[in-house]
Amino acid sequence: MDKEKIDSNIKSTRRDFLKVTGGTIAAAGIAANGFLLRGSEAWAEEKPETWNEEVDVLIVGSGFAGLAAAAEAAGRGSKTLILDKMPTYGGNSIINGGEYASWDDEFSLRKKLNLGDDTSKLHMTDTIKGGDFYNIPALVQVMVDGAPSALNWMIDEGGLKIRELVNRAGGHSAYRTRTCTDGIGRGYTEALRKIAESKGTEIRLGTKVTRIWRQGLEGPVLGLAVENRKGRQNIRIRKALVLASGGFGYDVKMRQDFNPIVTPDINCTNHKGATGEMIRYAQAIGADTLHLAFVQLYPFAEPETGILDTPAVYPFRGPGFGMVYVDRNGKRYVSELERRDVCARAATATGSKPTFSVFSEKMIPLMGTKEEVKKGIAKGRFMTAMTIADLAKEMDVPGSHLKDTISRHNQYLADKKDPEFNKPVTAMMVPMTEGPFYAVAQWPAVHHTMGGLRINESAQVIDIWGKPIPHLYAAGEITGGVHGSNRLGSNATPDCIVFGRIAGTNAAKEKA
Amino acid sequence: MNRIPVVLCAAMLLIPACTGNPLIRKVPPGPEAEVAACMDCHSNVDELFSKEHPAVSGDDIRTCFSCHQPMDPKKAEPNTFSATLHRAHLNKESGVDCLSCHSWIPGRHFGISGTGVDLGPLPENNMPLLKKTFLSWAGSRYLDARHAKQNVTCSGCHGDSLPAPGDTIKNERCLMCHGSYDALAEKTVPEIFPDRNPHQSHLGVIDCTVCHVAHGESRAYCLECHQKFVMKTPG
Numbered sequence: 029m030d031k032e033k034i035d036s037n038i039k040s041t042r043r044d045f046l047k048v049t050g051g052t053i054a055a056a057g058i059a060a061n062g063f064l065l066r067g068s069e070a071w072a073e074e075k076p077e078t079w080n081e082e083v084d085v086l087i088v089g090s091g092f093a094g095l096a097a098a099a100e101a102a103g104r105g106s107k108t109l110i111l112d113k114m115p116t117y118g119g120n121s122i123i124n125g126g127e128y129a130s131w132d133d134e135f136s137l138r139k140k141l142n143l144g145d146d147t148s149k150l151h152m153t154d155t156i157k158g159g160d161f162y163n164i165p166a167l168v169q170v171m172v173d174g175a176p177s178a179l180n181w182m183i184d185e186g187g188l189k190i191r192e193l194v195n196r197a198g199g200h201s202a203y204r205t206r207t208c209t210d211g212i213g214r215g216y217t218e219a220l221r222k223i224a225e226s227k228g229t230e231i232r233l234g235t236k237v238t239r240i241w242r243q244g245l246e247g248p249v250l251g252l253a254v255e256n257r258k259g260r261q262n263i264r265i266r267k268a269l270v271l272a273s274g275g276f277g278y279d280v281k282m283r284q285d286f287n288p289i290v291t292p293d294i295n296c297t298n299h300k301g302a303t304g305e306m307i308r309y310a311q312a313i314g315a316d317t318l319h320l321a322f323v324q325l326y327p328f329a330e331p332e333t334g335i336l337d338t339p340a341v342y343p344f345r346g347p348g349f350g351m352v353y354v355d356r357n358g359k360r361y362v363s364e365l366e367r368r369d370v371c372a373r374a375a376t377a378t379g380s381k382p383t384f385s386v387f388s389e390k391m392i393p394l395m396g397t398k399e400e401v402k403k404g405i406a407k408g409r410f411m412t413a414m415t416i417a418d419l420a421k422e423m424d425v426p427g428s429h430l431k432d433t434i435s436r437h438n439q440y441l442a443d444k445k446d447p448e449f450n451k452p453v454t455a456m457m458v459p460m461t462e463g464p465f466y467a468v469a470q471w472p473a474v475h476h477t478m479g480g481l482r483i484n485e486s487a488q489v490i491d492i493w494g495k496p497i498p499h500l501y502a503a504g505e506i507t508g509g510v511h512g513s514n515r516l517g518s519n520a521t522p523d524c525i526v527f528g529r530i531a532g533t534n535a536a537k538e539k540a
Numbered sequence: 541m542n543r544i545p546v547v548l549c550a551a552m553l554l555i556p557a558c559t560g561n562p563l564i565r566k567v568p569p570g571p572e573a574e575v576a577a578c579m580d581c582h583s584n585v586d587e588l589f590s591k592e593h594p595a596v597s598g599d600d601i602r603t604c605f606s607c608h609q610p611m612d613p614k615k616a617e618p619n620t621f622s623a624t625l626h627r628a629h630l631n632k633e634s635g636v637d638c639l640s641c642h643s644w645i646p647g648r649h650f651g652i653s654g655t656g657v658d659l660g661p662l663p664e665n666n667m668p669l670l671k672k673t674f675l676s677w678a679g680s681r682y683l684d685a686r687h688a689k690q691n692v693t694c695s696g697c698h699g700d701s702l703p704a705p706g707d708t709i710k711n712e713r714c715l716m717c718h719g720s721y722d723a724l725a726e727k728t729v730p731e732i733f734p735d736r737n738p739h740q741s742h743l744g745v746i747d748c749t750v751c752h753v754a755h756g757e758s759r760a761y762c763l764e765c766h767q768k769f770v771m772k773t774p775g
Binding site for chain 1: 706707742764765
C-alpha cells in the first residue's frame with residue numbers, strides 16, 4: 029500500500045470513528061486529547077441534516093437570567109425563544125427565597141429605615157471576601173454596579189413590588205438584602221416574564237437540549253438540537269445563543285465528581301431540573317469552566333426534606349436583627365452573621381440534627397411578615413411559646429441551657445460585644461426579653477453551585493484557549509467566577525439578572 | 541340490498557393490504573365513496589335506538605347526519621352522538637374496524653365514508669396511535685375515560701385537527717368546560733392546609749397537563765418536591 033493510500037485510510041477511519049461516536053461528549057473527549065486538532069474538518073462536517081426553525085436569539089433556561097436576557101433581546105427587536113426542559117417555567121429562580129442584594133434602590137429604603145450606609149464598593153468587597161478571593165473581580169464589579177438599576181428596572185417595567193425592609197444577611201457588612209412582596213423568587217420571575225413576553229418572547233416548556241451545534245472548534249455557534257414531545261428538531265440562531273440553564277445542585281453524581289465531600293445523603297433545596305448537562309454540552313464545543321468544586325450548602329433548609337420553604341428563609345433574614353442559632357443542646361454554635369459555608373459546617377459539626385433559629389415577636393416586622401409566620405406555625409414549621417422555657421420544650425432542647433443562651437446573648441447585645449463568637453453586634457439587633465418567642469428547625473442542604481462556564485464582563489463564553497466563542501453567551505448559575513468559593517446569600521438574584529440583561533443586550537447586537 | 545355483498549367482497553380483497561393492525565385496512569375511497577352502512581352489520585337498525593329516539597328512515601350514516609350536525613370544533617363540549625357511536629363500536633370484544641365507517645387516504649384524508657365529512661389528514665403512522673388512544677378513551681382508568689363518560693370525544697379537547705403524537709392541550713381549552721383557574725382553586729382548597737392548593741401554588745398558573753394526563757397516568761407535580769404533602773390527582 030503506498031503512503032497516500034495509507035494516509036487516506038487513516039483519515040477515513042478517523043472520520044468514521046468521529047461519525048460513529050457522533051455524540052458531543054465523545055467528540056469532546058477526543059478534542060481534549062488534541063486529536064481533533066487534526067481531525068477538526070470532521071467536526072466541521074458535523075452539521076444537522078435540516079434546520080427546522082430559526083430565531084434571532086435562542087435562550088436555554090427560563091429563570092432569572094434567561095428571562096432577563098429575553099427581555100433585553102426581545103426589547104431590541106430580536107425574535108427571541110426561551111427553551112426550558114421542565115414542564116413549568118422559572119427553574120430554581122421561581123422557588124428561591126425572594127432575596128435581592130443591592131446597595132441601593134429607587135426608594136432609598138436603607139436610608140429611609142435608618143439602617144446605615146452602603147456602597148457599590150462595600151458590596152464588592154463583601155462579595156469577594158465571602159468568596160475567599162477566588163472571585164473574578166471584574167465580574168463582581170459588573171454585578172454590584174448593575175444590581176440597583178436591574179432592581180429598579182423590574183420595579184418600573186415589570187411591576188415588581190418589594191417589602192419596606194432591608195435585611196443584613198450572613199457575610200454582608202451592610203443592610204442590603206431586599207425582599208420582594210411575594211417573599212419568594214416568583215416576585216422577580218413574574219416581573220421579568222411580564223417584560224420579556226410583552227416584548228414578544230416565546231417561552232417553550234418541556235423542550236430539552238441534546239447538543240449545541242458549533243462550526244468546528246473555532247467557528248461560531250450555529251444553534252441547538254432539541255427534543256420534546258413532538259420529537260427532535262434543530263433550531264438555528266441568526267444572532268446568538270444564551271445559556272441560562274442554572275447550576276447542577278440536583279445532579280448528585282456531578283456535584284460529587286467535583287466535590288467528593290458533597291455526598292448523596294445530603295439534602296438539596298433545588299428543583300429537579302438543576303442537573304448541569306448544559307455545562308457538559310458547552311464543554312463539548314470547547315467552553316472553559318472554573319470553580320466546579322465549589323458547592324454551597326444552605327445552612328437552614330427544612331431538616332427532613334431539604335426544601336427551602338418560606339420558614340426556611342427566616343434564619344437567613346434574621347441575623348441582622350438579633351436572631352440566635354442554637355444546637356440541640358440549646359447552645360449557640362456559630363456567629364449568626366457568618367457566611368453560609370461557615371454556618372453549614374458549624375451546624376454539621378454539632379453532630380446532631382437539627383439546629384434551630386430562635387427569634388422574638390419584635391423581630392418579625394423587621395425581617396418578614398406576621399402572616400408568613402402564622403402560616404408557618406399552622407404547618408408546624410415554626411414553634412412558638414410565651415416563654416423561653418416553654419419554647420425549649422417545643423424544641424425538645426434543655427430549657428435551662430436555652431434560657432442561659434438567650435439571656436447571655438441579650439447581654440452581648442447590651443455590651444455591643446459577642447465574646448463567644450465575635451459576632452459584629454449592631455444597634456439594630458433586638459434583645460429577646462419579651463415573648464412570644466419563636467423557633468424553626470434547620471439543617472444544611474445543597475443549594476448553589478458557584479462554578480460553571482467561564483465568561484467575560486460581556487457575558488461571552490470563553491473557550492479553553494481563552495477566546496470568546498462567537499455568538500455564545502451565558503449568565504446566572506451556569507457561569508462560574510462571580511461568587512468565588514462561597515456565594516453570599518441574596519447575591520444570586522442580582523448576578524443572574526444583571527448578567528442576563530448584558531447577555532441579552534449583546535446577543536441582540538450580534539450580526540445575523 | 542344487493543350492494544352488501546359488493547362491499548364485503550371489496551373489504552375481503554383489501555384485507556391483505558393491512559399494515560400492522562389487522563383492524564386497520566387501507567382503502568382507497570375518498571369522501572364520496574361507499575357510504576358507511578349500518579345494515580352491513582346490523583340486520584335491524586331500529587333495535588339500536590332507545591325508545592326516545594325518533595324513527596329512522598334510512599340505513600346508513602347519512603341519515604344520522606340529517607339530524608346530528610357535526611360539532612363545532614371551536615366549542616369544547618360533549619358530543620353524545622359521536623361518543624355513543626364510538627363507544628358502541630370500540631371495545632376489544634367487538635373491535636370494529638375504524639374503516640367500517642371512516643374513509644381514509646393516508647396522509648391526505650380521514651373522514652366519514654360517503655358523507656363528504658373531512659376530519660383532516662391522518663398520516664399513516666398516526667393511525668395505530670389514534671386507534672390505541674380511542675381504545676383507551678373507551679375503557680381506560682385514565683382521564684380520557686372520564687371524559688368518555690361525559691361524552692367528550694377527541695374534538696372536545698383537540699379541537700378541529702386530528703390529534704397527532706405529542707399533542708398537548710392548552711389551558712384555555714380545558715377551562716372552556718372546567719371554569720376559570722380561580723374557580724378550580726376554590727374547589728381544591730385542602731381541608732387541613734388550605735394554602736397547599738395545587739391550583740393556587742407558588743408556581744402560579746401552570747399548564748393543566750403538568751398534572752392532568754388524558755391518555756396516561758396523571759400525577760401530582762407538587763409531590764416531586766414536597767414529599768410530605770398528601771395529595772392525589774384524580775384520573
